[in-house]
Amino acid sequence: MPKIISANLVVIFWSFIFGEVIGYIGSALELMNYDILQIGITAVIAALIGVNGVYFVSKLS
16 A cells, blocks of 8 residues: 555544544533534544645655
8 A cells, every 4th residue: 555545544543533532522612512423524634634735745845
């Protein structure tokens, strides 16, 4: 498996877990509804954009 694909799988896994933890705490503090799927997908998308953005910018330098 290419290195970039395996790195993205790790990012997806950990960002989903950390997003759920932060989302649960944040929803409890703000008294909002806790939607597991929405929080997880949002965290994964943000993490993938961040990690791949840094990777491609550093690759161009």
